[in-house]
Amino acid sequence: MEKAESSALKEIWGNLLSSPRRIYETAFRSGAPKTDRTRSSFVFGNVFLHLHSVRTHIWSLKWSTTMGLGIISTAAFLITLVTGILLMFYYKPYPDVAYQSMKDIHFVVPTGRFIRNIHRWAANVMVIAVILHMARTFFTASYRKPREFNWLIGWGLLVTTLALSFTGYLLPWDQLAYWAITIGANIAQSPREITDALGITQYFDIGGLQRTILLGSDEVGAEALIRFYLLHVMILPLILVMLMAVHFWRIRKDGGIARPDDADEIVGNEAKTSYPVFTEQPEKTYHLAAIVKGRTPAVGSGPENTLPSMPHLFYAELGVLMLTTFICLALALISDAPLKEIANPLVPENPAKAPWYFLGLQEIVSFSAFTGGIGIPALVWIGLGLIPFLDREKTGTGRWLGGPGGWNLFIWSLLIGFGASVGIEAFAIYFGWLREWFPDVPQLAITVINPGTVLTAIYAAYSIYVVRKHGSTRAGAVALFTCFLCGFVVLTVVGTYFRGPNWEFYWTPSDWPGH
Amino acid sequence: MTTKPGKEASRFDPEPMPRRDFLGLAALGSAAAAVIFSLFGMLRLPKAAVLTSPSKKFSVTLPDTLEEGEAFIPEGRSVAVFKDAEGVFAISTICTHLGCVVASRPEGFECPCHGSRFAGDGTVTKGPAPKALPWLKVTADGNRLQIDENEEVPGGTKV
Ligand code: FES
Numbered sequence: 001m002e003k004a005e006s007s008a009l010k011e012i013w014g015n016l017l018s019s020p021r022r023i024y025e026t027a028f029r030s031g032a033p034k035t036d037r038t039r040s041s042f043v044f045g046n047v048f049l050h051l052h053s054v055r056t057h058i059w060s061l062k063w064s065t066t067m068g069l070g071i072i073s074t075a076a077f078l079i080t081l082v083t084g085i086l087l088m089f090y091y092k093p094y095p096d097v098a099y100q101s102m103k104d105i106h107f108v109v110p111t112g113r114f115i116r117n118i119h120r121w122a123a124n125v126m127v128i129a130v131i132l133h134m135a136r137t138f139f140t141a142s143y144r145k146p147r148e149f150n151w152l153i154g155w156g157l158l159v160t161t162l163a164l165s166f167t168g169y170l171l172p173w174d175q176l177a178y179w180a181i182t183i184g185a186n187i188a189q190s191p192r193e194i195t196d197a198l199g200i201t202q203y204f205d206i207g208g209l210q211r212t213i214l215l216g217s218d219e220v221g222a223e224a225l226i227r228f229y230l231l232h233v234m235i236l237p238l239i240l241v242m243l244m245a246v247h248f249w250r251i252r253k254d255g256g257i258a259r260p261d262d263a264d265e266i267v268g269n270e271a272k273t274s275y276p277v278f279t280e281q282p283e284k285t286y287h288l289a290a291i292v293k294g295r296t297p298a299v300g301s302g303p304e305n306t307l308p309s310m311p312h313l314f315y316a317e318l319g320v321l322m323l324t325t326f327i328c329l330a331l332a333l334i335s336d337a338p339l340k341e342i343a344n345p346l347v348p349e350n351p352a353k354a355p356w357y358f359l360g361l362q363e364i365v366s367f368s369a370f371t372g373g374i375g376i377p378a379l380v381w382i383g384l385g386l387i388p389f390l391d392r393e394k395t396g397t398g399r400w401l402g403g404p405g406g407w408n409l410f411i412w413s414l415l416i417g418f419g420a421s422v423g424i425e426a427f428a429i430y431f432g433w434l435r436e437w438f439p440d441v442p443q444l445a446i447t448v449i450n451p452g453t454v455l456t457a458i459y460a461a462y463s464i465y466v467v468r469k470h471g472s473t474r475a476g477a478v479a480l481f482t483c484f485l486c487g488f489v490v491l492t493v494v495g496t497y498f499r500g501p502n503w504e505f506y507w508t509p510s511d512w513p514g515h
Numbered sequence: 516m517t518t519k520p521g522k523e524a525s526r527f528d529p530e531p532m533p534r535r536d537f538l539g540l541a542a543l544g545s546a547a548a549a550v551i552f553s554l555f556g557m558l559r560l561p562k563a564a565v566l567t568s569p570s571k572k573f574s575v576t577l578p579d580t581l582e583e584g585e586a587f588i589p590e591g592r593s594v595a596v597f598k599d600a601e602g603v604f605a606i607s608t609i610c611t612h613l614g615c616v617v618a619s620r621p622e623g624f625e626c627p628c629h630g631s632r633f634a635g636d637g638t639v640t641k642g643p644a645p646k647a648l649p650w651l652k653v654t655a656d657g658n659r660l661q662i663d664e665n666e667e668v669p670g671g672t673k674v
Contacts, residue, residue: 186614
């Protein structure tokens, strides 16, 4: 009797001692990823990792294929997520109080200023990485079949990223924020430029409606602040995360990163030397329990030239994540996020500048609010979304500028994109525009003819010429995309560095009056 | 499931729509309709019926020292009040371009945001502003002026 009791107690003691090991084993059933088999189950047995396939093609692992830009964007998002949640501990979204809480975060809260700096820098890194990621996908023609839909998801992610960044811009409630949002909200209202000219604003005031819904009031005040806050910390992040989930999932379902047809010959037979996991090429994959018709991209492709994702892919991803974190931390140490005086609705910042990635548009906005703020962005956005459905060609998929025209066309488009945007800016700065020549010109004329639309027309004409010359839609798309990217950079640089008080042109900020 | 004679049934054959599927579709359809309908209801919420803006009507007394052509800016308001031989008038100082507050200069008004310029009577002389600065309604009650920032009057109305 006594013996049985003590042995039961012993057993409990033994179980207790071995419980850490057991907990580990129940969590990671397959054991350490040491063989190809356990490496595979390491991936598909893990809810977070199984978005990846078990093996990754060597082409996708090459740095030059993706440059890690998608992972950089994701990493930057994760950093903003963590730092953003930390900032929410102290931030209070109410006018004036918001500014005080920013001051607290800046001067009182331990590490507050550092966390805010990281948040701001990670947001900027994210915007840049997302734009570059899109450029990479475009220049390697990776949006083609079967990846058209994922390009559209990415297209939505780009807008969501910009919206997140812009809504965050108002929250500090300082002068910078207040006037940028005033301008932003009035851009939302700028369809009035058209409805006014047509005389139908009374009946159909879409501009006014957009502004009222955005601000919840006639002016930028408490209602606007809470709306922007809600968008920034709740609605937009949710949309972003949902789109991201679909984006990642589709990468896998679309057969991984795009690669050229002859990728296998190029990377050689490296993987043949590694242990073959399965040798049969699957004739069907059990897509949705085999009841769905059609073939998935995995059909007909064997394991050749793939490597186990663990460790080859995951270590690369971890490396990029660490690098992104390092860059954000370093930038946050070097440069403080700005915090100007408290918002004053009676005295605008001079110059009042939007976040940097909108300054290119602000250049055009300084001629016509509608064209720069809504017309051209909408045109570019729709054009971007249509790319995969207009270019149905085959050559060059998965290769940097692999299609017709190649690098030559790219260089030419860069030159034309640069020349035209600098030329038209210089012209407008030097000679002025319609209003200066004919003061009575109706606004509609300027809405239609301004440096922004002229530039768009030049780019469009050039790309039509390229389409005819090469007999290829893809060539025209390369020309147009490159030109717009170039114009975007030129206008952004002008708006950021060469515009001073009253949006006047200055060579350097030291020439600004009052400096 | 029915099949054509002489052909074996295959799971790839299109199936005729059984009654169950029809009911299923009807259920899906009504669910979708309900979701869309409730979405409209939810979208109705963000557009407030009453906007929480402070009152736009105020009264001021012009200082006696106000010269002709000199702007008087009532405190906390984006309005410039002028006096000349024909009377008193008020011009809004909110830029018609994107809503910055214009500064009053001897030659007229100047917007800091995108460089719009306006003449003394509010008409655009330069820059992206699509229309003239609006003149605002002024009612005089002896020395006291009542100004309504929400009510525009045709340019040139002086009291
Ligand atoms: S707001 Fe006045 S010029 Fe743009």
